[in-house]
Amino acid sequence: xxxxxxxxxxxxxxxxxxxxxxxxxxxxxxxxxxxxxxxxxxxxxxxxxxxxxxxxxxxxxxxxxxxxxxxxxxxxxxxxxxxxxxxxxxxxxxxxxxxxxxxxxxxxxxxxxxxxxxxxxxxxxxxxxxxxxxxxxxxxxxxxxxx
Numbered sequence: 001x002x003x004x005x006x007x008x009x010x011x012x013x014x015x016x017x018x019x020x021x022x023x024x025x026x027x028x029x030x031x032x033x034x035x036x037x038x039x040x041x042x043x044x045x046x047x048x049x050x051x052x053x054x055x056x057x058x059x060x061x062x063x064x065x066x067x068x069x070x071x072x073x074x075x076x077x078x079x080x081x082x083x084x085x086x087x088x089x090x091x092x093x094x095x096x097x098x099x100x101x102x103x104x105x106x107x108x109x110x111x112x113x114x115x116x117x118x119x120x121x122x123x124x125x126x127x128x129x130x131x132x133x134x135x136x137x138x139x140x141x142x143x144x145x146x147x
């Protein structure tokens with residue numbers, strides 16, 4: 001992860017039992033099944049000291065789920081944390097794939113989605129120029145392993 005806003009004072013927290021609720025992308029194919037950003041988060045931890053983030057997530061490959069600690073096969077990724085609340089994280093990925101195509105991806109991960117966090121997610125998505133019809137609900141289709 002490349003940019004963590006200094007205005008987020010509680011980034012030393014570890015979020016356990018974190019789930020992917022929604023992801024939106026300027027290129028929707030990137031977040032549909034078998035796309036490189038069709039991912040299900042399970043764990044995230046911020047290291048305030050060196051400004052890094054460790055995350056564990058699953059990527060669905062066909063009918064199988066593969067556990068990852070980092071995701072480098074989707075091309076070059078610049079990650080930015082846009083918003084953190086008591087239970088949610090909204091992040092943005094600027095992806096440049098191997099063909100040079102750019103895609104903006106905005107996702108919200110948390111343990112329980114509040115209406116205000118979902119509204120903030122939609123605002124952040126709109127600010128990145130991603131149409132609302134490109135928002136994909138992940139939580140209702142999450143059948144990957146719990147851990």
